[in-house]
Amino acid sequence: MTATPQLKYFNWVQQRFHRLSIRQKIFYGYGLALGVAVLGTTAGLVIGDRYFQQARQHHLLIDEEGNLLSSLQGNLLKIQIHQQEVVPFLQQPQVLQKGISHFKSDLAETETLLSQMQEFSQTNSQTDLQTLLTKHNSIIAGYFEQLRALIQQILPLSSQPEGTLKAQQLISKFSKSQESVKFYQFAHELTDFVKTVREGQEESDVAQEKAALIxxxxxxxxxxLSVAIAAILAFYTSTIIAYPIKAVTDIAQRVSQEANFDLQAPVITxxxxxxxxxxxxxxxQQVKHLLEEQQAEAQVRLIQSEKMSSLGRMLAGVAHEINNPVNFISGNLVHAKTYTDDLLALLQVYKAEVPHPSTAVQTLAEEIDLEFxxxxxxxxxxxxxVGAERTREIVRSLKDFSRLDDGxxxxxxxxxxxxxxxxILNNRLKNGINLVRNYGEIPAIPGYTGLLYQVFMNLIGNALDAVEEKSADNPEFIPKITIITERCPNDLVIVRIADNGPGIPPENQKKIFETFFTTKPRGIGTGLGLAIAYQIVVEKHKGKISCQSELNQGTEFAIALPTVGITLPTSHP
Structure with a gap:
């Protein structure tokens, strides 16, 4: 299905908007919303003002037209009044002359008004007014011309005795003339037109009020409308900004709640x-990788723990099985020695009592070398x-090493x-290794016997590995392992295990206590020995373990164990 051009344009705008930074989105989004609000408000003001101005312009035109018509009516009324005042003023020359002057002035003003009205109707397209003026234009001109002629005829009569009568006759004749009748008809039509204009003025007033309201x-x-559009744009902008954040928040919450580290948040913007x-x-992904490593580490630790547990049970069983016959031998040796001593005493008595035994006895004594x-x-x-006691010590060491501490x-x-x-390691110590034990006066410490055996076994075993490796490379090398114990004033017992092996490179010294770190060949070192020793010393015994090493000089591990701080069971003496 082909997308419409509008949809393509919307998708293009959306993609462009997603590429903007949050600051730019806020700026452009709210700027656009504000711009729409200002533009819409301005457009409303312009349109409303234009509509109002049109109504006002129409109102002004009607007012101007009404004013012109009113002025025309007034002037026409003045002309008629002047026409009626001529006869009474014939006997008063000065007054008559002044009235004639005003009459002429009003007549000229009326002609000017007619000219203005003609121009006004043409300029503003006032068809009705223009029709009215065009219809009566010749009548008005003829009426004004005859009126001027009438004035010229009446002026000489002011000095005649019968002038007043003649003037009245001339005026009466003029009033009954066809031009006057037609002019009066124009005046009536003008009055009707003025009424129409006034009605139009009233309608214009109402229209102007409506225009103001509109x-x-x-x-x-x-x-x-502008505020609504701006609010919609602002809401859309906020949604575009908030939706990706909500998606990220939802994924983070699901990961923490479900522990599902296969989830990935969609990258929308x-x-x-x-x-x-x-x-x-x-x-x-990193947490998932670390968890996998921790699970692998835990699995290896579990396997190692199971191995140690199995080894402990096996050693305990072996020690038990060896201990029984050793006890049997050791116990019977006492009686065997007593019996032998008794027989040797009897032999001495026999020799004293029988100084010259028979030939057969002497021959047998020589064969078995009786004196020897x-x-x-x-x-x-x-x-x-001595061998039985040595065996019993080994068995006791195996039992101590294999002891399972019950927490x-x-x-x-x-x-x-x-x-x-x-x-236990004596077999490896016999290979020309010089063992130095420098034990100080130290008290017993609260701890876990089996775990401390494991620590010492790992450290001394590593020291043996180091000196054996250096001995293999240098036949003239004299291997040496030193064990020192001492008590410190701050309730600590220090155990130092040092060797004069090849040492540890500086770049590896910070990693030696990390799980799975080893410099031994694959299949020989597991990378757990020192990590387990660190855990036993630091976590189980609240102590410290440190390492000082120098290449080609040797390595020393120092273990600091507190003499207080670990709670002993109440049943312990």
């Missing part, structure tokens, strides 16, 4: 709201006892904890 209605209507929408969409057995057998039992803190002795960790 002018006010047009002005008010145009103002109301190219202004600041459009930029904000794009930023919001990018933020949603008498000396070595006690040593053998002592060696077995309750207890007083932890750090030195046995460190020693047990070292005992």
């Amino acid at each position: 002018q006010a209605q047009i002005i008010i209507g145009s103002m109301v 190219q202004d600041e709201v459009g930029a904000l929408t794009t930023s919001l969409n990018q933020l949603i 057995l008498e000396v070595d057998l006690p040593k053998l039992f002592n060696s077995m006892k 309750e803190a207890q007083l932890v002795e750090l030195h046995p904890c460190l020693d047990s960790t070292l005992l």
Whole structure:
């Protein structure tokens, strides 16, 4: 379906408007609304004033016409009066002369008025007046000419005895003449025309009042219409600005309420709201990516926790299974040594009582090297006892390491904890590594034994990895690991674990406690050891962990653990 030109133009205007900034939209939108209001009001004023001026002009024309007609009627009346005054003034020459002068003046003025009226009717297209004047123009001219002739005839009679009678006869004859009759007919028509004009004046007055009312209605209507159009434009402008903001707000609320980070806000405009929408969409995607990373991290931590839990249960089981036979061996060694001591004592008594045994006894004693057995057998039992005790210590360390803390803190002795960790790692410490333990006088701290074992295992294991890596690169290198404990005045116990390995590059030192960060080859390092150690020390024990490292000199991790601050269970002594 093809769009109409009007629709295409509207879409073009809408697209152009969407490209404007919010400031420009407000400026142009409200400027257009204000312009429409001003333009509409001005148009209403102009149209109303024009309509009123037309009515006023018509009213003025009618007034002017009425004034001219009134003046003409007045002059005609004066002429008739002067005509009647001529006879009484015949005996008074001076008065007569003055009256004749006024008569002539009024007659000339009347002719001027007729000329003005003729010009007025032609200029202003007054057809009725022009018709009336044209119809009686010759009659008026003839009447005025005969009237002047009559005056010329009457003036000499003022000195004659019978002048008055003759003047009356001349005037009576003139009054009955055809020109006078026609002139009087013109006067009657003029009177009727004046009445018509006066009615027109009254109608013009009413029309002017109506024009004033219509002018006010047009002005008010145009103002109301302009304000309405301006309000619609302002509402449309506000809607265009507010709709994208509402869309962005709705998407933001849905994302926060539904936790649906696949939602994207539509980018409708190219202004600041459009930029904000794009930023919001990018933020949603970043949050989604971070949540995915956190979920992956949580999954790895869960797997690691399950591994540690399984390892703990396995170690606990192994320790239990080893501990039973070791206890059996250790317990029986006491009795075996007693029995052996008794037999050796009996042998000594036998030697004293039978200084010369039989040949068969002497032969057997030589075959079994009886003298050596008498000396070595006690040593053998002592060696077995030491081995059993060593095994029991290893089993105890495994049990301590595999202990599952039930969420309750207890007083932890750090030195046995460190020693047990070292005992478990003893197989790696035998490879020519110089271990220095510098233990200070420190109190037991409130904490979680199993978690602290895990921290020390990670840190000492990393130190072993570092020195072993440097030993592989430099056969003449003498590896060394130093463990120092000390008490600080501010209720803190410090544990320092240092090595003289290759050190950590400066660009990596700020990342070592981040989850999944590792410099070890893929499949060897998980990037969780130091992150877990940081979490255990800082979050679980309210302590601090820091790292100081220098390339080719070594690395030292310092753990600060508070001696107070962690609540112990009420059942703890």
